[in-house]
Amino acid sequence: MATGRTHRPATRSRGIPEATVARLPLYLRALTALSERSVPTVSSEELAAAAGVNSAKLRKDFSYLGSYGTRGVGYDVEYLVYQISRELGLTQDWPVVIVGIGNLGAALANYGGFASRGFRVAALIDADPALTGRTVAGIAVQHTDELEKIIDDNGVSIGVIATPAGAAQQVCERLVAAGVTSILNFAPTVLSVPDGVDVRKVDLSIELQILAFHEQRKASEENPGAGIDGSLPAAEEPPVVAKRAARNQTPAAGAERSASPDQGPDGDVPAVMPA
Amino acid sequence: MATGRTHRPATRSRGIPEATVARLPLYLRALTALSERSVPTVSSEELAAAAGVNSAKLRKDFSYLGSYGTRGVGYDVEYLVYQISRELGLTQDWPVVIVGIGNLGAALANYGGFASRGFRVAALIDADPALTGRTVAGIAVQHTDELEKIIDDNGVSIGVIATPAGAAQQVCERLVAAGVTSILNFAPTVLSVPDGVDVRKVDLSIELQILAFHEQRKASEENPGAGIDGSLPAAEEPPVVAKRAARNQTPAAGAERSASPDQGPDGDVPAVMPA
């Protein structure tokens, strides 16, 4: 899960719990699909299955929005689509800028899901003069120098950062200074922003690592003792020996495997695409 | 927050809470940066700041791994890097396949962060014969027909799905049948998988919608009553009229930009890149 909010005492959004807000888009997607099939109503059970959640949870979520269902029948699909869209603020137009038009930035620009839900790519911005003027997804790439003007002219309040990690914080500061108050960050860095600015982070590397953790656990479960070391009795004291041993073999485990001479020294290499 | 796990009673991973596991990669990144700067030790306070979390939380997280710190001093950077890497299973090689080499798939293939942490792109797979044979990021794209063989030959247990939504479930099933037990899903769909298979989801559209929600809230806070409608008194009845109104202003904008003839009718258009 793309994690990371920034500050904020959590539940404060006028009653609607953060966890519920995070699920609304899920419901909306399922409802949209039903709407396209001209299904008039759904029960919480059906919709929950389609969204991949528990029906009780779904009902409770909807209860925060109001009582939009009809007992014995279910929910009116169209009506619910409207209510959720409104609640999420999707009934208005949200101009968005994407900064950093590398592989990922281009992929985002081409993403159809953007426009389909109230979001409009107002501009693509990159620091590389070579890209300036070229068009991606039918939109001309503009130079970073124009950033402030673009934000201002289009009334942009949401920015997407798809730059290398090294440039992210600086870009972030310029966006914020120019008036952006919500940022979706794909760079593998912790952005620090002033209060009042929301940051959400999407980090592919982290997701993979979490998967690896569970994968490893699964493996050691069906084949105990196969772990590199005892692993399991982690509660024990892996005496100083281990500590020392670790000390020198450690760094960048990848060293031995050495498949490709990836990057030179830099291990945390921001690389071109973070996600 | 790339969200979405699938099933599983949560905390069961031999003591380490799920929330903690999700933060370990964050610590690891910060530690790696310190390691590169040859910093020998860090205090929980410093490291917490670098990772963007609360220091008490960080200490508690580490306490689940064991007592790796030294009171009065802090944590040994190298040692901690090793411990966390081991815990996450990053000391071993994880061959990964990416299915769906569109804009996003290509971006992922080019992502340097992959190789830098024990992950190795074993193969790129796509259903489009036009792509087969072409190389992306120095890796040849293979046809979907080879999927099972590739998984088997390389002992792949982690798969990345970057296909359009329509193909995701089917690809998922083939991956699972072939032996994959962890999936990172970028397609905007709910995947259903058998027990024992982990699924993590990354969905750009959802992240943006969550940002829009908060953005809208901010706007209506500093300018109450400016909302499209009363908004706040959501508990009220926004009669049928609104319902209709919403109907026709809403839908799929993406149609215009029409860059590529993605898919025809499908309204929830998976498009080329989901996330």
Added chain:
DNA sequence: ATGTCTTTGTGAACGCGTGCACAAAGATGG
């Protein structure tokens, strides 16, 4: 050795989120 000072590791309290289970609401049929 002894004292002081820093920083960890954790017990305990609190709050959010989840899921159960059921009463109330309303549709539907006779």
Added chain:
DNA sequence: CCATCTTTGTGCACGCGTTCACAAAGACAT
């Protein structure tokens, strides 16, 4: 109009996760 049946809306209890706050541990100086 009444009975029955379906499905919502929610009170309640439980558990995970977060945070506070402090005692214990160890470094370091004297």
